[in-house]
Amino acid sequence: MNPVNYLYLAALLFTVGAAGVLIRRNAIVLFMCIELMLNACNLAFVTFSRMHGNLDGQVIAFFTMVVAAAEVVIGLAIIVTIFRSRHSASVDDSGLLKL
């Protein structure tokens, strides 16, 4: 199978994720969209690794996964804390830093 197809898929996934980030308000959904974008990037990295025949892309994919996992942990914690205090997971309600 032509590896270029994977790139198309990655681009598609990234676009879906980006559109989600722009459109949705729910913090959880937003988060999932960001994960989607990150995974799209991972897919692209792995594909490039395959195409060029070296391992750099796969190494970066691992890094991304570690970072993404850490981000999910902290991000979810923040979201849960916000939800507890404000009973809402909408990102539009969290504009306190901007006054």
Next chain:
Amino acid sequence: MSFPLLTLTAAVPALGAVATAAVPAARRTAAKWTALAFSLATLVLAAVQLVRFAPGAKGPFQLTESHAWIKDFGVRYELGVDGIAVALIALTAVLVPFVILAGWHDADPLETKSSRWRPTQGFFALILMVEAMVLIAFEATDVFLFYIFFEAMLIPMYFLIGGFGDRAGEHGEAETAAQRSYAAVKFLLYNLAGGLIMLAAVIGLYAVTAHQLGAGTFSLQEITQARADGRLEFATTTERALFLGFFFAFAVKAPLWPLHTWLPNAMGEATAPVAVLITAVVDKVGTFAMLRFCLQLFPEASKWATPAILVLSLVSILYGALLAVGQRDIKRLIAYASISHFGFIILGIFAMTTQGQSGATLYMVNHGISTAALMLVAGFLISRRGSRLIADYGGVQKVAPVLAGTFLVSGLATLSLPGLAPFVSEFLVLVGTFTRHPVIGGIATLGIVLAALYVLVLYQRTMTGPVREQVRRMPDLRARELAVVAPLIALLLFLGVYPKPLTKIVNPAVEHTMSQVHKTDPRPDVPVKAPVTAHDVEAAK
């Protein structure tokens, strides 16, 4: 390697700042004593410097220390003092203990609940921090090192001005705080703007030296040496641009008309001891740097800019004095008087005569002492009544004669009465200017009439006349306050009658500066056979 006396002199107040800040919050008095002890230790070290300093020794700088610091950019940790620096270090070290003593209760928590918590430790630590930075700035012979501390002293000053003010008067706490914050921000912005332009010039200087010498350097001695050898030559335009960059920063700090408007705000809103710190200590770095860096690094550009600067300083002298006459606020009046005096200092520096420059250096020292005395007495007066307005006083002389007397003597010093120290310096500046620029010198002499006007008007309105109801119960100076003012007045008298200890160390440094700009004093038109003076007799011995 010799003993690092200069580093130690600056390090002691820095350590003192840390120690003072570390005193537990409940033990305010201990913090005050700690700060005072460290400032006195600094004074001792400054005295040691004075003793170790040999006025006649060869070479421009003494007690030098030199270490590589940031090798990639040719930045060195280079310290050294000439006579001018030693005099100003002594001034700083003398004034800071008095500032601390005068501000003894300025940072105590207020009784009223509405007022904010005032961190006593912070106040005294910041004062010591300013002292440390000013001392390093006086000692640094590396342009970059100087620049860092020239800028860094803004930080503690900002907090001192913005964080601690006089007891709120009629205006109420909120408005006073707003004005204070305005003054602090204005101070910071003005000086930052000056500093940033100077930073550009500092980088430009590095570029020029890196290009022509192969390796960039900021060392004052290396640059002047290279210029003397002909290895380094500035293009005319470059030199002028760099000069202007440096001068702008120093003119803001000094302050020179029309860059002066931050000073009345800052001095008016800050407490009297902090105002003394601003005008008597921090601002002196500006005029000092003109002598040390502007003239020595860029002699040709200095000569090129001289006419314009002379006119600006003349404007400063008259403008400052006239505005002082028009002020209704005691502290702002003193601030405008200072602007007038800084005009004299800059006039003396750029008159390019030995009398002018020696006079300017003495002026820095004497103005420091006299303004400190006047401002601190004014602060004592203000603290008794809670108002800075001249119109709120009257007849103080009758109820507090010692306060009025010290106020009058400090005022007379400010108007340069002969017999008190500022007269010597003012006259030297005027003579030095007159020999080269008679018209400017003659007009500047008008300043002495205006000075008499604003000082006497201030004295008359506050101290004389019938006793006002509000001042009837005013107590006279307390022992602590007298201990602040009396030594300053004694110093003014001593240096007015016998300024020779000061001229002896300043003269060689000024002659060195004059030789750097290739200027000699104008010769008298009809030289008469000079009489044998006491000076000659002593020199012959």
Next chain:
Amino acid sequence: MENLIGLLVLAPLLGAAVLLCGGRRLDRAGHWVGTLLAAVSFVIGVVLFAYLLGRSGDDRELGVTVFSWVPVGGFRADVGFQLDQLSMTFVLLITGVGSLIHLYSVGYMAHDERRRRFFGYLNLFLAAMLLLVLADNYLLLYVGWEGVGLASFLLIGFWQHKPSAATAAKKAFLVNRVGDMGLSIAIMLMFTTFGTFAFGPVLGGADGAGEGRLTAIGLMLLLAACGKSAQVPLQSWLGDAMEGPTPVSALIHAATMVTAGVYLIVRSGAIFEGAPDAQTAVVTVGAVTLLFGAIVGCAKDDIKKALAGSTMSQIGYMILAAGLGPVGYVFAIMHLVTHGFFKAGLFLGAGSVMHAMDDEVDMRHYGGLRTYMPITFVTFGLGYLAIIGFPGLSGFFSKDKIIEAAFAKGGTEGWILGGAALLGAAITAYYMTRVMLMTFFGEKRWQPAPSPAEPGAEPAAAHGAGELPHPHEAPRTMTVPMIVLAVGSVFAGGLFTVNNAFVKWLEPVTGHEEGHSPVSALTVTAATMAVLVVGVALAWAQYGRRPVPVTAPRGSLLTRAARRDLLQDDFNHVVLVRGGEHLTRSLVYVDHTVVDGVVNGTAASVGGLSGRMRKLQNGYARSYAVSMFGGAAVLIAATLLMRAV
């Protein structure tokens, strides 16, 4: 012997320091300490005088350099003293009259709670004045010059609780400062010209300098002299200075300090001789002032202000004489000394009268005092005869010589100056007779004492308000100085002229030439006598024959102008005070709106701009994400585009 000179200055300086810093412990004995130290100074002066007399005429100069004061490059200022016949004359006058007035003040200020400080200031004045006349260079002279200005400021404003006194003190200092400006410019000119400002080389080398330069120096010195000696156009402070206690008016504003200008001009004779234009300016100032002061003196009802006008006028004579060159120097100084005696005596007499009349100063409220205060009457009367130039008394000898010298100037100028001097003599006779008649003769016009503004503040108000005063003779401490000064006023002039003693004494320092008057000396004397009689007769006709009205009549235009110091103050007020106020007020406005406005404007526009930029940050995470994506898209597009190109 030389070291004694320093001691001369040091004694009163020590007194000032002790009295001013000593605190209340010295309240009880302070005045005697001050008087003693003044007397010590006088004794030293006499010893030095005897020593000088013992040497030959050309060898009467002592010099001593104490220490090097300000050495900077070619600028060498030393603290050094020079005692020659000229300064010796002044030393004796200052310490002599000064000691007497110290003694007088012991009585006069007896009821003042701040008496100790008063004596401290008096001692300070003596020290500064001695420094002024003993300095051997112009810069040190300048120190004394401003020092006496300071002492004068402190003493005029001694009763500071009175706003009028505080204002008068400030005015005196300020007007003097204008003069001081002249002196400092003169010193700078000397330094630029000669490279020094010590008396010896400057005066010795004056021939070598160009006339233009000398004229400039001379005019600046004249400005200084005008300020200190209350000469037109800087005379306005002297009348107000009478707010000070009367001993101060006697010592500072009559006998010594105000004559410093004469000293300066005589001392700088060599400069003026090389600058005829400056000399013309000097004699003009002298002539104008002698008439100005005399006219003002005629109109004043305040006894001290009348005497102040007279002082101005008499110093005008001295300045006139000093401007005539070597013909006049000696007579200027001679008149200065005799004036020191009789004017100090007159002031002390006036003080005694005021003391007796509950501090009333208006002569229209005096009258008939001669029987109540016989000693004061006699001493004042002798002073009066001396000042109008009654034959045989001091004033006669000195003033006559000046008038003669003025005629000797020659040409139209000589006639004008001589005429002015003669006219002045007539007016002097008139106003002094007026003072005499209004005070000691005629009906009693006493008024009940006004209620004092602040209880206990008035220095010598012994009686309650509403009572008529009970005039009485002054205590011994006050009458003794008056008697001594009266004796001096009578005999000093005669003593000086015996054998031409004074001329011979001063000649080695100032030089002397006999003038060649177009009119003979006898004619001048006769003319002086004639105008004297006219003046006295006129005054008698107005104030002796008829009763003096208690309230002043409206008077002619000239009288009204003269009462207001010939409108000088009004001029100052309108032009300088008002103009200055407008200037400072508009500058304050400019500083606030223009200079500061530019800065605040910059700050405001930056603030406005950032306020608008702030709107972009709306707080919605989505919009930030859009800008991120947009930015990324732009970057990618740019990269691709670069590739393509």
